Amino acid sequence: MNLYPVKKVLKSSVDFELSLPGSKSITNRCFIISALAGQKVFLKNVLFSDDTFYMIEVLKQLGIKIKVDQEKREVEVEGGILPEGKWEFFVGNAGTTMRFLTTYLSLGKGEFILDGDERMRQRPIQALVDVLRMMGVEIFCVNNNGCPPVKINASGVEGGEAFLNSKNSSQYLSSILMSSPYFRKGVCISIEEEMVSRPYVEMTVRMMKQFGVDVKNSNYLKFEVLPSRYVSPGVYYIEPDASSASYFLAATAILTGRVKIHGLGKESLQGDVYFARIMEKMGCEINIEKDFIELISNGKLEGIDIDMNSTPDLVPTVAIVALFARTPTRIRNVANLRIKESDRISALANELSKIGAKVKEYEDGLEIFPSLSYNNACVSTYNDHRIAMAFTIAGLKTGGITIENPLCVSKSFPEFFDYVEKIFY
Template identity: 45%
Template sequence: MLKINPGNIRNATVSVPGSKSYTHRTLITAALSDGRCRIHNWLDSEDIRYTLDSLFQFGATIEKQPDGLVVHGRSGDMDPCDSPIYIGNSGTSMRLLTSYAALGKGRYVLTGSDRMHERPIQHLLDALQEMGVHAVSLNNDGCPPVEVMGARVAGGEAYINCSISSQFLSGLLLIAPYTEKGLKIHVTHGPVSKPYIDMTVDIMSQFGVEVVRDGYDYFEIAGGQCYRSGSYIIEPDASQAGYFWAAGAITGHSVKVSGISKSSTQGDVRFVEVLESMGCRVTLEPDGISVAGAKLSGIDVDMGDMPDIVPTLAVVASFADGVTRIRNVSHLKVKESDRLFAVINELTKMGISARSEKDDLVITGGVPHGAVIDTYDDHRMAMSFAVAGLRVPGVEIKNESCVEKSFPDFWKVFEGLYER
């Protein structure tokens, strides 16, 4: 358990690691490419290691070098795999690699932690089956473990429900160039988290594959293609930047996250707009974005496209005057934890009124007090609620090591906010 001390916070500039979402997608795309890919500023974390280890099992050759990773693409070829592929609680790995396995040879079983076995994936399995792929939930409950029979994928048309996760669509998009007939994808519900779809399309474009699309309803990709190898730089993670922008918001100090731009395709960079609407001063600089806190006011905001930022926003809202309504966040229930329940429970411990109303999270700001924070083995709960401890004494974080999932150096960077 880690105790957070309010201490003396200073105006600070911090750096955050490469984007987790970009790293997952770039690794998988590079493994499918036609040759040697060099990847710079990749995120080395627990979730990414699950993707790396899985790609090794599929037969990929990946070298760690001082300045990045080198991935030797096999033009869509991969090895059979006799042993189950264990993915822990990395939802991105599970969803993207389930599609990836469809291009393989023979039977693949993808499994994970107990929590992973509660996270739904049936909508993706249904779409793969429409494409002629044998893809089933082994426990017949719509959740992992899943069995996929890899073979040549015909392609054609697929209909996908993305009301739970846009990663179902991203998985189909990434394998589409390797289908025989190409793929036309119709989105029947949703999608949530739209910026992550844009991210996937952007990565495909960087690797030489273009996607024809009609907004977020229809996507078409020609078959018989191969991703082009090259050198790629992962941009800093906007979700991780959010913790430090929130630190500026609640302490009144200016916190700058370097290396990140408002032009990023990461949807979470728009968190600075949310903070600005609450009263913060946001400064766009050539080498980063700064947020300085002020008197905070509650807001009404749709966070359906920024679900990973919701726990962080909830903590900021607890210090704001009035009510904050965070809309369209019911899909938080199937994240690494049931984040909707977790956020409400931990804010209540801190003396803050928080409740769910249909798809919304409603928080009445006040004067939070210290509490022992359960993290539910959820990295984002640990990092979000640590921010509260910068302002109020008595915040203690259980199982603080869970940040290894996405930001192993978080506590070291967090310490950099304090005056020495």
Template identity: 35%
Template structure:
């Protein structure tokens, strides 16, 4: 229920048990939309996520001249490539995949494409991808800010070629150029120079999806990706469930000693959320996967952990919430890049957990969490869906916790409030 302050997080009355089916992966959905938009024919996408981030991606591509239509049942989306052209206006909202993946495609359009987004989106650094596109021959006007708003002035083609960038802030900088690179005249020879690129599974996802569509990608040399020029084959695609969005539901079993099954968990996947199997095992839970899905059983004890989350940073808020109920301190490492996500997630987690009586400290690259009894209060989400997920997990065991702006979960899982209430209740 909602109050004038926020959404009252459901309190668990005992071990949480149940079965959950989560919608399609946002990461796969938006990559599939991008690739289908510049493919050599129409593609049919089933199980595509219907959420704010995918709606923004669809609108962006349609504004560029791509045809996108839903089947009568809504189960399948057909993407028909068109002649990319401006003028066009792209609303990125707060979606990293839109603000990073669409500009390299817009560069292929004939005309001017303007990009803007939510107020906080204007604070997110874009200079790396904009600078790389300039190196590849694209005309961009960002008034020297390296941030939105900016315009991409396309001529219908992109020279491409070799470019070096520092992608230590986000793997999306690399994925963005890989996804469109095959359509550039010389392809893309992309080299990373800097600290390790975070979220390696998301890079693996981009490469795998390109290869499925017949694109030649050579990633045999560390920190280098070479995409050969050529067509992107149209491919009908079934979108996997979003494993990252499964995190709070499985976490509910861990901290309450319950048992939760997420149906349809793939046997093989490039989604970073698959690492939840190991992460929750290290917290002390029992984890098993069958043809039915993934089941997590809490054992009544939550152990403190020391985790390198550099590949799965998006899971950090929910993992931090689980760690708040452990029997000892936890250390979450390798996530300095979260300071440039939907919000500064490290600062936000420290602030909100400590406001409830917690003991959380930022480090250079992560968080130290020392469990303490928590009290109720209003938990700020900072327009960040993962912060809302973390708050919901805390609320299972904390009386009187309210979540500010639960509607922010519509970014990737509009059904979250109903699914959560059904499970917790």
């Protein structure tokens, strides 16, 4: 079994600055938009991870010209052609890749099957399938269970008016929006029920604008896009991954000291920069400028009661910081975490309990009661990158924690443990 024993940090405090690889969410959006654009796009600070490699390989097979320089973190994309032929694609457990490609493939002409691993085959996609059907696409879930694999008999997308239930994932809406300039009638899509992860939709809208396409957003209840075409900005710099940054902000919060993260700030496309504000609520000093975030901690942390519906990927990191607060923390309104890479609510409850925390599990969240000390334990990761990275941060403070299957971090941050070793030891 592959294991990573986390060594306790012996320094009295930490003080470091860092720049991180590009955002996974922005990278995969860039690939879809660039594949549709008719001119070359030069992407810089690209994230190379399992999820983005799956996207690159599918687009290459479909004839999109992609030149990769992994050492420089650069990719040149020359698109402008729509998918054709008969293809079967495997995308592992890459949620953005599965969902973004579902609409993109519908634009083309041919027969396409999108499949994934065992966990992906449990993650719902029916809401996206339903809205594409409303717009004239012949598409269905092969096993009739609302989950992948998905089969598409593509002949373009008519578009027009449609309704979308986005309570499980904002990626359905982002998928529709990114490809919608190439629908024959554009799109006017109304949203049913409360939208989760709203900042990711805002990211999509802002990125489309950067590539020359306007989205009319009526208070997140209705979105309209006219038929149009993307225009290459030439060079596009992908900002660092804010979700990845959260682990180093959290580590500093609990170990005490200072961290400055470059490339993220007030104008970030990513909602997960809000993690710094969560740390501020828990007792840290925060400075957010145009191009950096700085956190200073004296280790005196307080629990909070917080609705994290907009930033669910941050829940595991907040849960770890909560272990070292003076008072309990209640995390609410994140029921969709149960259909992520793992059932993250259940996984967190199990593993927090294993190391000695008292945890109450709710259908939509958790309540965490801090302890004065924690147990040595081998933490199960459920093949979930965010569980692995979050519990590594706990181990920096407590020692005695071993991470099972640490290689699962390759989904979003393959160099995570390299950064940990370089910064903290």
